[in-house]
């Protein structure tokens with residue numbers, strides 16, 4: 001079966017997928033990390049234009065910890081095999097202070113940094129994977145208002161393999177479950193009539 005014809009995919013995009021969170025989803029979810037590891041002040045979120053490089057600062061796009069560690073919010077995408085779609089995690093990369101300054105300056109002018117790519121590390125632990133903290137990456141600029149893209153560097157980590165090779169729908173729904181959105185039980189229920197053809201046969 002083509003992934004686009006998979007009843008789970010159709011349910012998520014057309015009919016609405018019943019979820020453990022109590023809602024019914026009708027489009028792809030985007031796992032969101034509101035701050036990087038090392039930030040200890042919770043959701044104390046300031047406007048982007050209040051950004052400062054001393055002390056601690058958190059906004060939607062920037063985070064500074066102890067005036068020493070600089071981070072930008074960016075997207076890490078995993079292609080879905082056989083589908084023209086990507087799962088995007090909203091997460092954080094650290095950056096050298098000069099690269100961070102370039103990002104902040106450009107953002108204040110409504111521009112992209114124009115440096116092409118900067119190197120950083122993934123500063124969050126994505127759920128559903130062995131520890132992803134500090135994986136090396138390159139941050140690629142995109143036209144505003146799109147957040148920069150995180151492209152992982154060569155590594156044996158399964159997340160790197162998934163970014164290169166793509167993930168299947170089993171993996172997609174496992175990741176959603178790890179983020180507290182488990183649609184898998186509903187797909188197995190007798191009410192889920194189109195669940196023919198041994199969809200789950202491979203996994204048990």
Ligand SMILES: [Zn+2]
Nearest residue numbers: 019020021181
């Ligand atoms: Zn949910």
